[in-house]
Amino acid sequence: MLTDNDFRTAMGLIATLPHIDEHDRSVFVMHEKSEKLIPFHKHTKGQLSYVEGGIAYITIDNRTYVVPARHFFWIPQGMEHILEIGHSATVLHSLYFYAYDDDSDLFYGRLGIYPASELLIQMIRYTEIWDEKHVTEKDENFEFLIALKKILPKTHKQPLPIILPATHNKQMQRITSYLEWNIGEKHTLANVSARFGLSERSMSRLFKSDMDISFLQYLKTLRIIKAIELLLNTDKPINEIADDVGYSSISAFSDTFHEFTQSRPSDLRKSSKTSRNSGMSRS
Incomplete structure (x- = not known):
């Protein structure tokens, strides 16, 4: 007969969702190759x-937020969201934190995507010792998780602007699909x-009024998102990827990429491969 833990292991994150909020002062730890799509849900953590x-x-x-490899995201308590995994090799390391002290810093009250520091990566990997468990102040080394939460606002200040708004406007949907x-x-x-069949002024107004973004910023964001996908999901040379997403100059592509991700295209690809290899060596 399957225990609750066996069931959660077999079914993954979707089956685990109801268990995450069982203890309001705990940290729930979950490390897994996640499902492709986890539909709208929210947590009290x-x-x-x-x-x-x-x-x-x-x-x-x-609005869709893009999280590349070797980056982390923070979702505040009570924020309903969809989570989608875009690559079969993706491993999601998740910690669901108690929220009783979230008013101590503005960081905890906003959604954000950040490059993960090496310190944070190593600290998150250490938490694999508690996989699929609620960890409370009664557990040994709970202070480690307290420290991990407290360093987040101190070491990760500026969230990345990799955000693509969606639209329900039929005309805008045709434009964005094109x-x-x-x-x-x-x-x-x-x-x-x-x-x-629009004037430039009408097109500009449509983007601003319907999606609160300029035409140029939307196009730049879309290009960088497509570039991230190609960098992580294919072995195409970077100059080909630049051309595929509309850049004739590799330097212009690299500079725009850095503006959005705080890293160069080659660095993101290299760090992703390093991350995968380290994951394989641990498994």
Whole structure:
């Protein structure tokens, strides 16, 4: 007969969701190759998840946040979200923290995606000793988890701006789908507006009013997201990826990529492979 722990191990994170909030002063630890899609859900705990070896997507209020390998995200308590895993090799290391002290820093009250420091990565990996367990102040080394939570706002100040808004406007959906499926073309506000029978002013207003983003910023964000996917999911040379997402200059591509991710394309690919290899060596 299967125990509760056996069942959670077999079924993964979706089956575990109801158990995460059972103890309001605990930290629940979960390390796994996660399901492809975890539908809308929320927790009474704050969620820290480190993405290893692939890519993840968080959707909240019609906005999709992209989390590359060797980055982590923090989701505040009570925030409903969808979590999607974009690569079969992705391992998600998650800690669900008690929330009674979240008002001690603004960090804990906002969604954020951050590059993971080497210190944080090693601390998260250490928590594998508690996999699929609630850890409380009665457990040995609980102070380690307290320290881990407390260093987050001190060592990770600026969240990454890799956010792509969605739309329910049919006209905007046609425009954004066109951009996505033709991302390698040299789009301008003028030629895209003309294609859809709009003036440049009307196109600009549509993006701002419907998705609260400029046409140019949306296009740049879409290009970088597609580039991240290609870097992590393929072995294409970086110059080919730059061309595939619409950049004729490798330096312009690298600079824009750094603006969004705080790393260079080659660094992200290298760190992802390092992350996967270290994960394989531990398994």
